[in-house]
Amino acid sequence: MGIGMALNLQKHLASKGLPPLRYSNRTLSRGETLREAGGLPERDFETLLLKSSVIFTMISNNEVLDSLVSKFLDTWNSALLEGKIWVDTSTVHPDTAAKCSERLAKVGATFVASPVFGASPMAAAGQLIFAMAGPSAAIEKLRPFVVNVMGKIIIDMGEDVRKSSLLKISGNIFVIGFQELTAEAQVFAEKTGLGTRQMEQFIRDIYGPVIESYSKRMTTGAYAPPLGTPPGFAVSLAAKDAGHAVRIAEEHGESLDSSSIYGAARLEASLPFWNENSRQSN
Template structure:
């Protein structure tokens, strides 16, 4: 993402310092800078918030794909709907599930390791609780990530939420495209 200049920078600190850095970021490593003000903790909060979206979208996508499998709708048709309706980001999460990339071949690093996603989900849950709120979708996703890790180990992508959702629905953890089915 940095090589393509597509990162989003959440920067905190003196405005003058952020402005001095702008030419080295925009159209070089990043496409935008979100000015978080002087409180540097807010940058970390925004990063965790971004992962709430990533993990939450993966959770919803896993549920929709398992629904499609169990009802006979079909994952191919669901994936086309996801692509047409919600665009390439959510489609990419769906493809990680339907292509079996949620469990990449052993020795192949995952896109977003389940251990890192679980860590960030745990942070989000704790921060929300500290501030008197909840993130129930992330709570469900974390439980499914932990179940996936228990079932298949650490060599999983965060989208392995899908494997756990499949198990809960009476389907095998592995789909026909994952490493264990080949």
């Protein structure tokens, strides 16, 4: 899971006198803030699995999730895996979620597909929205560790884990569309002399903090961060998420219009790709 989610969960566990959150990552140093908050680092994913009864994952794509499930099944015998709950908060294809659920069920483990809605500020504030699908008993067991801890609400998608993945992918269609509209509005504001600051205030007051956060990624230059600085959200991940939506739409005889990004919208308005706060201007 993301660092904001993990910190909130660790703080909750500590406040209740419960055992600390165990965590692992390919780059373990990224969890230093979590360790300082009382979390316990584990050297590898296999050890983490053995020592945990509930496992949260957030990974980059279908292949990584599938490989982690394979490690889970290949490393330990079924007697050690029975009763464990695996909660995946990633954006993966519905078929991948279904496959993982089926594989884990064979050894008595439970899979809960639980992609989340909300950017990093919402995660830090414990205001994420969890779209959960899986056995109802597992979801109820997870609820006290999610609602008012990492998220503000659980959308119960029933037992079919495909449904939560579909909702997340559907939600991403909105995200892409909102980003296009926001980019076009901010370029219009800059081009006409209205001003991006005033437009951003309007966006915040009328449409709320979520759309405002998309605007800030543009006006602060975050859409083109300094060289050597990791992006807030990698292009490869955005392409993966959009690809899921496009492929599923095609499978059902639908089409999705492609969206623009802020820099491209600026070019179309005869403005430079870079704004005054982006990489090229610093």
